[in-house]
Amino acid sequence: MARIAAFLLLALTLLGADTTWTRVKDLKSRAEMRIYKKGAREPVNATFYDATDDKVIVVVKNDQVAIARDEIDRIDARTVDTNRKVSVEHTEKEVPPDPVPRPNVTAAPPGSEYSSGVNVGGGSKSPFQTVYVRPAAAPKN
Numbered sequence: 210m211a212r213i214a215a216f217l218l219l220a221l222t223l224l225g226a227d228t229t230w231t232r233v234k235d236l237k238s239r240a241e242m243r244i245y246k247k248g249a250r251e252p253v254n255a256t257f258y259d260a261t262d263d264k265v266i267v268v269v270k271n272d273q274v275a276i277a278r279d280e281i282d283r284i285d286a287r288t289v290d291t292n293r294k295v296s297v298e299h300t301e302k303e304v305p306p307d308p309v310p311r312p313n314v315t316a317a318p319p320g321s322e323y324s325s326g327v328n329v330g331g332g333s334k335s336p337f338q339t340v341y342v343r344p345a346a347a348p349k350n
Contacts, residue, residue: 230278232340234260236286242267243337244276245283257286285337 236242236257243252244267255267255274264275265284 229341229344230260230262233265233284233286236260236340237289239289241287241289241337243285244281245285246276246280247282252285281341282343283339284341286340287335287337 238258240257242255242257244255244265245252253267253269253276255269257265258268258273259266262278264277265281266273266275268274
């Protein structure tokens with residue numbers, strides 16, 4: 210009975226050990242990322258492309274780059290916002306004719322004025338969230 214319990218405990222530990230890297234693999238393509246490498250001062254700003262068990266594949270300045278998992282200290286990611294609001298604005302108003310004739314032939318006929326516009330609202334982006342932190346090294350005996 211103790212062997213079964215030890216085996217189940219070991220299996221649960223192994224399954225739960227890789228949950229943070231699983232979160233990296235579950236990211237959607239085109240997610241914005243900040244990858245903090247070992248010993249680097251500044252993060253690498255990249256766009257997520259794919260992830261395997263041992264590396265993450267990202268796009269940095271139009272170049273596809275693979276970064277090994279053991280080179281990474283931390284990954285922060287921001288999801289892609291596809292819910293951009295689009296609003297179309299169209300106004301029309303009557304303007305009384307101008308009593309003084311104008312010499313400009315290209316002007317619109319008096320009595321009408323039109324305007325329209327399209328607004329694509331991005332709003333504020335979602336904040337970066339930490340999706341991976343390199344686990345602490347096991348103490349050496």
